[in-house]
Structures are given as C-alpha cells and as structure tokens.
Amino acid sequence: MRPSHEVxxxxxxAYVPRLxxxxxxxxxxWQARGAAAPAVAEKSVPGLDEDVVTMAIEAAxxxxxxxxxxxxxxxxxxxxxxxxPYAVKPSATIVxxxxxxxxxxxxxxLEFACKAGSEAMQAAVAFVGSRMVEGAxxxxxxxxxxxxxxxxxxxxxxxxxxxxxxDAADALAVVEASVSHVTDTxxxxxREAAHYxxxxxxxxxEPSYFxxxxxxxxxxxxxxxxxxxxxxxxxxxxxxxKFVERVAAELGFTRQQIRTGLVGLRMGNAYAxxxxxxxxxxxxxxxxxxxxxxxxxxxxxxxxAFCFRVTERIAARRRGPxxxxxxxxxxxxxxxxxxxxxxxxxxxx
Amino acid sequence: MREVFIxxxxxxxxxxRWDLGLRDLGAAAIRAALDDAGLETVDALVAGNMLxxxxxxxxxxxxxxxxxxxxxxxxxxxxxxACASGAAAVRAAALSVAAGVHDVAVAxxxxxxxxxxxxxxxxxxxxAADGDYEASHGLSxxxxxxxxxxxxxxxxxxxxxxxxxxxxxxxRNAAANENAMFRDPISAExxxxxxxxxxxxxxxxxxxVCDGAAAxxxxxxxRLQTHHRAVRIAAAAAATDTIGLAHRADxxxxxxxxxxxxxxxxxxxxAPQDCDLFEAHDxxxxxxxxxxxxxxxxxxxxxxxxxxxxxxxxxxxxxxSTCGGLKAxxxxxxxxxxxxxxxxxxxxxxxxxxxxVPGARVALTQSIGGHxxxxxxHLLEA
Numbered sequence: 001m002r003p004s005h006e007v008x009x010x011x012x013x014a015y016v017p018r019l020x021x022x023x024x025x026x027x028x029x030w031q032a033r034g035a036a037a038p039a040v041a042e043k044s045v046p047g048l049d050e051d052v053v054t055m056a057i058e059a060a061x062x063x064x065x066x067x068x069x070x071x072x073x074x075x076x077x078x079x080x081x082x083x084x085p086y087a088v089k090p091s092a093t094i095v096x097x098x099x100x101x102x103x104x105x106x107x108x109x110l111e112f113a114c115k116a117g118s119e120a121m122q123a124a125v126a127f128v129g130s131r132m133v134e135g136a137x138x139x140x141x142x143x144x145x146x147x148x149x150x151x152x153x154x155x156x157x158x159x160x161x162x163x164x165x166x167d168a169a170d171a172l173a174v175v176e177a178s179v180s181h182v183t184d185t186x187x188x189x190x191r192e193a194a195h196y197x198x199x200x201x202x203x204x205x206e207p208s209y210f211x212x213x214x215x216x217x218x219x220x221x222x223x224x225x226x227x228x229x230x231x232x233x234x235x236x237x238x239x240x241x242k243f244v245e246r247v248a249a250e251l252g253f254t255r256q257q258i259r260t261g262l263v264g265l266r267m268g269n270a271y272a273x274x275x276x277x278x279x280x281x282x283x284x285x286x287x288x289x290x291x292x293x294x295x296x297x298x299x300x301x302x303x304x305a306f307c308f309r310v311t312e313r314i315a316a317r318r319r320g321p322x323x324x325x326x327x328x329x330x331x332x333x334x335x336x337x338x339x340x341x342x343x344x345x346x347x348x349x
Numbered sequence: 350m351r352e353v354f355i356x357x358x359x360x361x362x363x364x365x366r367w368d369l370g371l372r373d374l375g376a377a378a379i380r381a382a383l384d385d386a387g388l389e390t391v392d393a394l395v396a397g398n399m400l401x402x403x404x405x406x407x408x409x410x411x412x413x414x415x416x417x418x419x420x421x422x423x424x425x426x427x428x429x430x431a432c433a434s435g436a437a438a439v440r441a442a443a444l445s446v447a448a449g450v451h452d453v454a455v456a457x458x459x460x461x462x463x464x465x466x467x468x469x470x471x472x473x474x475x476x477a478a479d480g481d482y483e484a485s486h487g488l489s490x491x492x493x494x495x496x497x498x499x500x501x502x503x504x505x506x507x508x509x510x511x512x513x514x515x516x517x518x519x520x521r522n523a524a525a526n527e528n529a530m531f532r533d534p535i536s537a538e539x540x541x542x543x544x545x546x547x548x549x550x551x552x553x554x555x556x557x558v559c560d561g562a563a564a565x566x567x568x569x570x571x572r573l574q575t576h577h578r579a580v581r582i583a584a585a586a587a588a589t590d591t592i593g594l595a596h597r598a599d600x601x602x603x604x605x606x607x608x609x610x611x612x613x614x615x616x617x618x619x620a621p622q623d624c625d626l627f628e629a630h631d632x633x634x635x636x637x638x639x640x641x642x643x644x645x646x647x648x649x650x651x652x653x654x655x656x657x658x659x660x661x662x663x664x665x666x667x668x669x670s671t672c673g674g675l676k677a678x679x680x681x682x683x684x685x686x687x688x689x690x691x692x693x694x695x696x697x698x699x700x701x702x703x704x705x706v707p708g709a710r711v712a713l714t715q716s717i718g719g720h721x722x723x724x725x726x727h728l729l730e731a
Contacts, residue, residue: 198466201466201467203463207368
C-alpha cells in the first residue's frame with residue numbers, strides 16, 4: 001500500500017519505565033523445575049505512577065519535540081494498546097489534552113493485541129497521505145498483561161513508542177510502502193470481564209506469529225522489489241527473541257540486521273509497544289539512506305509490514321532520550337511480591 | 350467365524366496439525382488405507398474416537414467420515430472406549446467381517462485435540478476416569494497415572510530414573526518414523542532433567558497431546574487378492590476392569606490388559622514368546638511397565654529391571670513400540686490403537702524401514718483405555 005502523497009516520520013519518541021523484575025525471581029516463585037530457561041533475564045515494570053496514558057504522553061512529547069511541528073498541525077492521535085486504563089473511555093483524549101492538541105483532532109484507542117501500535121501507524125499514513133491532516137500521531141504502548149504463573153509472565157514487559165507522521169518533505173524517514181495481512185486466528189485473547197488474557201500455547205507460534213509475520217514480510221518485499229540484504233536494519237514483533245531470530249533467518253536477514261531493534265532482550269515484550277520500540281532504537285542509530293524493514297504481529301491475528309528510507313534530516317532530530325538510555329536507566333524491584341503490588345495483582349489490596 | 354485379514358493400512362502424520370480438522374484427518378487416513386488395498390469403497394466403516402463431542406463439538410462420526418471419505422452410503426458408526434477407541438474400532442470392524450455380515454470394512458481411529466485450550470483437553474481426558482469418584486474430585490488423567498507410578502516405585506523400590514529406558518527407546522524409534530511427532534532422540538539425562546507434570550511423572554514419561562488418524566481395511570479370506578500383502582488378524586480380544594482405581598484389589602495388576610491378552614493368546618494359539626514385537630500402550634512410562642507385565646513379557650514388578658537390560662529395545666527379547674509408540678510417535682488418543690495396528694502391519698509386511706524387526710512374523714498390540722478399565726489386544730500374523 002502507498003498513500004497518494006508521500007508520507008514519512010517527522011518525529012519519534014520512546015518510553016520504557018525504570019523498574020525491572022528479574023525473570024529468575026518469577027520462576028523461583030512458580031518453581032518451574034526443569035523448565036526451559038527464561039527467554040529474557042529481566043523485564044520492565046510500570047511504577048505506581050505509570051500507566052499506558054502517562055507513558056504515551058512521555059513518548060509523544062519526545063516525538064513532538066523532535067519533529068519541531070506546531071501542536072496545531074496535528075490532526076489525529078491514536079493510541080494502540082491492550083492495557084488501557086479505562087475499559088470504556090479513550091486514552092487518546094487524555095494524551096491529546098496533555099499534549100495540548102485538543103479539540104480539533106481525531107482521537108481514539110485502537111485494539112489489535114500486539115499489532116495495535118502499527119495499526120495506528122497505518123491509519124496515520126493514510127490520514128496524512130490523503131492530506132486530511134498535516135500531522136498524525138501513532139502510539140503503541142503497553143503495560144503488558146499476563147496471568148500470574150503463566151508462561152507469558154516471564155516476558156510481558158512495559159513500554160512503547162510514538163511516531164508523528166507528516167509530509168515526506170519534512171521526514172526523518174520516508175514510508176516507501178506498507179502491507180497488512182490479517183486472518184481470523186484466535187491464538188491469544190482476553191474475554192470481556194476476564195482479568196488476564198488466555199493463549200493457545202504452541203498455537204501462538206506456527207499458525208499465528210510465524211504465518212502472519214512471514215506472509216506480510218514476503219508480500220512487502222515483493223511489493224517493493226527488494227531483497228533482505230538491501231536493508232540496514234530489520235525490526236519484528238518480539239514475543240521472545242528466538243521467534244525474531246527464526247523469522248529473520250527465514251526471510252534472509254542476518255543477526256547483524258536485527259540486533260539493534262531487538263530491544264525485547266533487555267526489557268521483555270511490550271506487546272503493542274514492542275516492534276515500535278525496536279524501530280525507535282533503530283532510528284536512534286540509523287544513517288541517511290538506510291532502509292529499515294519493519295513487521296509487527298498482533299494476535300487475533302495479523303501483521304503490518306513497513307519499508308522506511310532514512311533521510312538526511314535524521315541527525316538534526318536526535319534530541320532527547322534514546323531507547324538505549326531508557327534501557328540503561330534501570331532499577332530492580334524488590335522481588336516478586338513488590339512486582340505483584342506494582343502490577344495490581346494482589347487481590348483486595 | 351471367518352478368518353479376517355488386514356489388506357490396507359493408512360495414516361496421517363501425527364503432530365499439531367493446525368491445518369487439518371477432525372474430518373480431514375479421518376478422511377485422509379481412510380482414503381490412504383483404501384488406496385493401499387486398491388479399493389474404492391467398502392461395506393462398512395467403524396470410527397474410533399474419544400473426544401469429538403467434548404473438544405470438537407462433533408458426534409456422529411460415522412456419517413461425517415463416510416461422507417468425507419467418499420464411501421456413502423456404507424454403514425458407519427463410532428465406537429468409544431476412551432484411549433482404546435481406535436483398537437476397539439478395528440475389533441468391531443473385524444467382528445463384522447468375521448461374522449459374515451460384511452465382506453470388507455474399514456476401521457479408522459481419529460482424534461483432533463489441538464483446537465482446544467489445555468484445560469479443556471485435560472477435562473476431556475479425565476472423562477476416561479471415574480466421573481463420580483475420581484475426575485469430579487480433581488484427579489486429572491496425569492494425576493491418576495502419577496498415583497500408579499508412585500505405588501509402583503513404593504512396592505518395587507524403583508527410582509523415577511528407572512523408567513527412562515522406555516522414553517529413550519521410544520524417541521530413538523520415532524526418529525526413523527516420518528509420521529512421528531517427536532523425531533529427536535533423547536538421553537537418560539534429558540529424561541532425568543525434564544520438568545515434572547504431576548510428581549513423579551515428568552514430561553518425558555508422558556505422551557503428547559496431538560492430532561492424527563490411522564485406518565485399516567479388513568476383509569474375509571475369500572476377498573483376498575495377490576496384491577494385498579495381507580496380514581492375518583490371528584486374534585482380537587477385549588476385557589474390562591473397574592473404571593476407578595479405588596476398587597482394584599491390586600493397583601499394579603491391569604486386570605483388563607491381562608485378561609484381554611490371555612484371551613488373545615488362547616484364541617490364536619500363540620504365547621508371549623512367539624511374539625516378535627509388541628506395540629504397547631505407552632501413554633505413560635508406568636503404563637508401559639504394567640502392560641508389559643500384564644501381557645507376560647515380565648513378571649509383576651520386573652519390567653523396569655528387564656528394560657534396564659535392554660530387553661525391549663531393537664534386538665532385545667521383545668522389541669517395544671517400534672515406530673516410537675504413543676510417547677514419541679504421538680498419542681492422538683482415540684487414534685492410537687489404530688496407529689499401533691497400522692505400524693504392526695508395516696512390520697509384518699517388512700515395510701517398517703529402519704525400524705524393521707528382522708523376520709517379524711507375529712506382532713502383539715495392546716491399547717488401554719482409562720487406567721486399565723478397558724483393554725483391546727490384537728495378535729497379527731504375517
């Protein structure tokens with residue numbers, strides 16, 4: 001897919017909370033004797049004063065600041081998340097209000113499991129590319145949910161990124177093309193009034209993550225007529241690092257190409273924020289002319305793949321905290337009990 | 350009663366078959382068996398299945414599979430005997446031919462387990478236990494097996510690790526079976542380090558949840574043709590025991606397994622020492638041990654000691670689960686009994702490839718439902 005007018009990223013910003021829990025502390029409580037070693041050593045945890053809204057505002061402020069755009073030029077804001085503080089009531093209006101871009105703005109929360117953030121990117125490209133608005137803000141952010149004791153608890157992290165899309169003439173990275181690939185595949189879901197999501201075990205792998213990620217990626221590569229080797233970086237959704245390594249290998253990307261974007265290794269899987277954070281980490285270091293391959297995955301299920309080309313404006317836009325700085329800024333929580341309190345998992349508290 | 354023969358065998362690859370449903374799996378195995386027999390259709394179909402109603406929302410598998418396999422309007426119905434459903438289907442089809450009601454019948458065992466979340470699968474499997482006195486109190490199928498294993502260890506002094514040879518041997522055999530689910534060999538050390546499911550049962554003691562279907566075509570002697578590579582069903586026998594464990598006089602004697610084996614040996618004139626291979630119901634390593642003892646391949650309490658001596662490996666006194674068994678080929682529950690018979694047929698036809706037991710002439714298969722509440726034993730002769 002390509003918009004009628006060329007669109008790009010004018011500014012971007014990331015956010016990852018400071019707190020971390022060691023996955024070994026989680027495994028010790030659940031006594032998973034002999035189970036496979038945790039996929040990541042630690043994962044990010046929201047503090048008592050952090051949620052999807054506060055984190056989205058923080059990331060969006062960095063994006064706005066980097067873009068240099070006037071707030072009045074922003075005509076749309078979407079927050080893609082599966083952990084919005086209100087079940088009914090938009091997070092996007094709080095974010096828009098805090099950024100000072102209300103009231104003449106399209107605003108909504110999007111839900112597509114871990115693909116909600118890239119869904120917002122597709123919408124932003126369309127709004128800007130059709131010149132309905134000058135700037136559109138797409139945010140993917142999660143304080144990822146997982147049931148205590150479930151396998152997901154050892155990876156479900158917290159954080160995300162915001163992207164301000166605008167005309168390509170002012171972009172630090174231009175959108176060359178995108179595709180979306182969805183089917184009705186119920187690999188992971190949370191029913192109305194359920195506390196935690198459920199998943200289909202290994203069904204989340206082959207017929208879900210791999211099938212959609214590979215299909216969307218291959219379709220986009222064919223559409224832009226490029227080989228994996230022509231990209232400086234590749235970013236994928238990161239449920240666990242080994243999933244990313246496998247899709248990269250199947251598509252012909254090297255470990256070197258995925259290394260920068262694989263932020264999940266240090267903070268777990270931030271669900272709707274995961275691939276968007278990886279992209280932000282890549283933009284932190286990319287050089288003008290670099291091509292970036294991006295493919296999200298969301299359960300339910302589908303993938304959005306994007307091809308970006310970095311412009312010479314990138315260096316001048318690198319103000320504010322980098323993803324690596326957020327990852328380095330870390331403090332361990334005081335064990336699993338403290339983690340449970342922070343995540344609101346202690347009943348009756 | 351007429352003599353009956355297996356003239357066609359078919360199977361699907363066992364595994365997490367995300368792309369295939371109950372009807373696809375069943376029809377594929379039936380068509381493969383009919384192709385093998387060189388037939389377009391049959392007089393009757395018997396489908397063995399345990400969880401179609403509980404997990405797939407599908408009963409009336411006779412009509413479903415007769416339609417899907419293109420053999421309408423053949424007589425068709427489902428038989429259910431928990432994990433022994435596939436073997437019960439073969440026995441039922443063989444009975445109908447032996448009785449002279451049908452000349453040619455096909456039996457299929459089919460199970461589609463991976464479309465349901467694991468809690469539902471566990472609840473479904475627990476329906477093979479005593480609903481009033483076991484399952485409703487929270488005893489899962491694995492937990493009941495764990496109680497048996499714990500009792501066996503208590504009475505014999507065996508350690509958990511002593512059960513390892515069954516799992517190691519099954520995985521080694523599955524490596525050469527292209528239809529098997531787990532084709533990676535494991536070591537005794539892997540077994541020892543595997544996570545516990547329900548102590549003392551670990552992951553490598555237990556057969557996997559999976560999908561699959563296997564089928565055999567059965568006919569009377571007068572319908573045999575030279576191209577059939579026929580295998581004779583020398584005996585088929587079934588027996589039952591208490592559905593729950595609480596009322597067993599001896600927990601470590603699987604009465605149904607023993608009686609069905611005794612009946613099969615008596616009917617065929619064969620004895621345990623005449624068998625060249627044994628396809629056992631190795632859903633859990635403890636059940637392997639108890640089944641071996643029930644069939645006369647080891648005295649009570651001595652199966653592990655014989656396993657340690659290599660008695661049940663390739664080239665041992667009685668090669669066991671030669672294509673990987675339930676443990677490593679996979680255990681699509683209502684299909685497993687049919688898989689055993691398809692694999693034993695391959696052995697007797699000398700078509701078992703790297704797993705071929707040299708000179709195999711007589712094969713024993715035993716499929717066990719519940720924790721020994723029902724057992725179906727077949728003796729096949731080349």
